[in-house]
Amino acid sequence: MSEGVAEADQPIERVGGAPDLMSKFDPVIATREALLAGGVEDPFSLVMERVLSPTKAICNGRDTILLGTYNYMGMTFDPDVIAAGERALADFGSGTTGSRVLNGTYQGHRDVEDALREFYAMDHAMVFSTGYQANLGIISTLAGKGDYIVLDIDSHASIWDGCALGNAEVVPFRHNDTEAMVKRLKRIPDGAGKLVVLEGVYSMLGDVAPLREMVGAAKEEGAMVLVDEAHSMGFIGENGRGVAEDQGVLDEVDFVIGTFSKSVGTVGGFCVSNHPKFEILRLVCRPYVFTASLPPSVVATAATSIRKLMQAGDKRAALWANSKRLHAGLRELGFTLGTEEPQSAIVAVMMPDLEHGAMMWQALLHEGLYVNLARPPATPANMTLLRCSLCAEHSEEEVETILGMFERAGKAVGII
Amino acid sequence: MDRAETDSRIRALIEPFNKKNIQVAEGTTFSGDLEFDSLTVMDFVAAIEDEFDIIISMNQQAEIETYGELVSAVCSQAGK
Numbered sequence: 001m002s003e004g005v006a007e008a009d010q011p012i013e014r015v016g017g018a019p020d021l022m023s024k025f026d027p028v029i030a031t032r033e034a035l036l037a038g039g040v041e042d043p044f045s046l047v048m049e050r051v052l053s054p055t056k057a058i059c060n061g062r063d064t065i066l067l068g069t070y071n072y073m074g075m076t077f078d079p080d081v082i083a084a085g086e087r088a089l090a091d092f093g094s095g096t097t098g099s100r101v102l103n104g105t106y107q108g109h110r111d112v113e114d115a116l117r118e119f120y121a122m123d124h125a126m127v128f129s130t131g132y133q134a135n136l137g138i139i140s141t142l143a144g145k146g147d148y149i150v151l152d153i154d155s156h157a158s159i160w161d162g163c164a165l166g167n168a169e170v171v172p173f174r175h176n177d178t179e180a181m182v183k184r185l186k187r188i189p190d191g192a193g194k195l196v197v198l199e200g201v202y203s204m205l206g207d208v209a210p211l212r213e214m215v216g217a218a219k220e221e222g223a224m225v226l227v228d229e230a231h232s233m234g235f236i237g238e239n240g241r242g243v244a245e246d247q248g249v250l251d252e253v254d255f256v257i258g259t260f261s262k263s264v265g266t267v268g269g270f271c272v273s274n275h276p277k278f279e280i281l282r283l284v285c286r287p288y289v290f291t292a293s294l295p296p297s298v299v300a301t302a303a304t305s306i307r308k309l310m311q312a313g314d315k316r317a318a319l320w321a322n323s324k325r326l327h328a329g330l331r332e333l334g335f336t337l338g339t340e341e342p343q344s345a346i347v348a349v350m351m352p353d354l355e356h357g358a359m360m361w362q363a364l365l366h367e368g369l370y371v372n373l374a375r376p377p378a379t380p381a382n383m384t385l386l387r388c389s390l391c392a393e394h395s396e397e398e399v400e401t402i403l404g405m406f407e408r409a410g411k412a413v414g415i416i
Numbered sequence: 417m418d419r420a421e422t423d424s425r426i427r428a429l430i431e432p433f434n435k436k437n438i439q440v441a442e443g444t445t446f447s448g449d450l451e452f453d454s455l456t457v458m459d460f461v462a463a464i465e466d467e468f469d470i471i472i473s474m475n476q477q478a479e480i481e482t483y484g485e486l487v488s489a490v491c492s493q494a495g496k
């Protein structure tokens with residue numbers, strides 16, 4: 001990153017004494033400087049020089065095991081997926097140069113929407129350029145002026161930004177607290193529209209929402225329900241449709257949001273639904289209309305990957321086995337984890353503070369392990385976390401190697 | 417609802433969140449003087465919502481900076 005980022009406030013004189021708009025970031029610059037002054041490698045500017053497989057790369061010059069990529073099902077190097085992408089690249093070109101509603105819908109975009117309808121057994125599917133945009137678009141378009149959005153306080157940034165983009169009243173409730181959600185729904189004035197926004201797996205701690213209880217309760221209060229299943233697709237639920245399927249309430253969910261950037265192994269986002277009027281959203285949803293569609297190669301890889309995920313029983317079993325082993329192993333070593341039991345393919349290791357978190361992150365990197373360093377404001381309750389996300393392609397030996405790395409790094413940094 | 421009564425009920429609710437025992441006046445700000453972070457705000461707002469059986473959406477919260485503004489907002493909503 002350029003040197004400029006490390007230089008706080010050097011205001012340039014402006015006509016009329018107007019402030020430097022960049023000055024508001026000085027506290028962030030200061031925090032970052034303090035962190036780097038301690039001698040740690042910058043956790044937020046890692047470069048992968050080569051990617052060898054879904055679980056291995058050369059990062060900052062070192063051979064590294066990847067344990068923080070959300071590449072849950074390891075589809076990024078699947079030969080069928082790659083072949084489909086290469087074919088589409090050759091046949092349809094490198095990009096669409098257009099919006100989905102103008103010149104940007106190719107056969108491949110239709111096909112990936114068909115694949116999603118098959119995967120979820122739902123009537124409608126709408127593909128966005130990212131999952132972030134799917135939340136931005138669907139939430140801001142569904143809930144308008146005078147409507148209420150009731151959402152979990154630990155919701156992903158894209159959900160919050162979807163709320164901020166629209167004009168609805170926004171009412172958060174305590175994480176996974178059904179009673180707090182219901183109380184708020186009951187107080188909404190008669191006649192106002194209600195949208196409840198939940199996630200299947202919350203990506204910071206890797207915990208699952210009690211959707212059976214929450215979706216039912218929201219419906220009883222007359223709300224429509226949207227569930228973001230970004231971190232569950234492909235391996236939670238009988239058909240990999242996510243936590244709502246696993247808990248038997250998928251039928252009651254009005255809108256499911258998902259992404260291609262995790263289990264599917266490429267980039268893109270989507271919303272699937274059985275709502276009879278769903279298709280009209282294509283014309284009224286601005287983050288769908290006013291941006292270029294995904295490149296043909298991307299939608300071809302996504303469609304192939306999604307169809308393969310429908311038959312990925314072995315991979316699912318391997319992913320769960322890895323997740324359980326890592327969770328149990330880290331606990332035995334004495335680390336504090338985000339959940340008592342492994343609930344997803346995310347295992348969050350709690351750090352005492354940002355300084356120790358950064359030291360531990362670096363010690364692991366030097367051992368040859370990449371994990372995600374997560375810190376406020378992205379984390380709940382100002383926690384610093386080392387987030388590990390497993391991949392179906394991590395071998396059993398790799399998981400043992402990872403545990404050894406955690407043990408050495410944890411002792412060196414003084415956390416265990 | 418009577419403003420004085422609303423005031424005293426809100427004052428009682430602030431107590432557990434007022435870690436530094438700041439003297440609360442009409443002009444006391446939540447983020448500046450009381451140093452409420454976003455989690456504290458959520459818990460505090462929830463306590464007020466439960467006490468008065470109202471909703472204070474985040475859109476409304478954005479308009480409320482001082483203690484006095486909060487009392488007024490609760491009075492006008494609870495009075496409906």
Ligand SMILES: Cc1ncc(COP(=O)(O)O)c(C=O)c1O
Binds near residue numbers: 133158199228
């Ligand atoms: C819960 C949740 N929703 C949405 C997204 C956005 O997905 P995408 O990477 O496709 O923009 C993410 C991932 O960052 C996420 O964790």
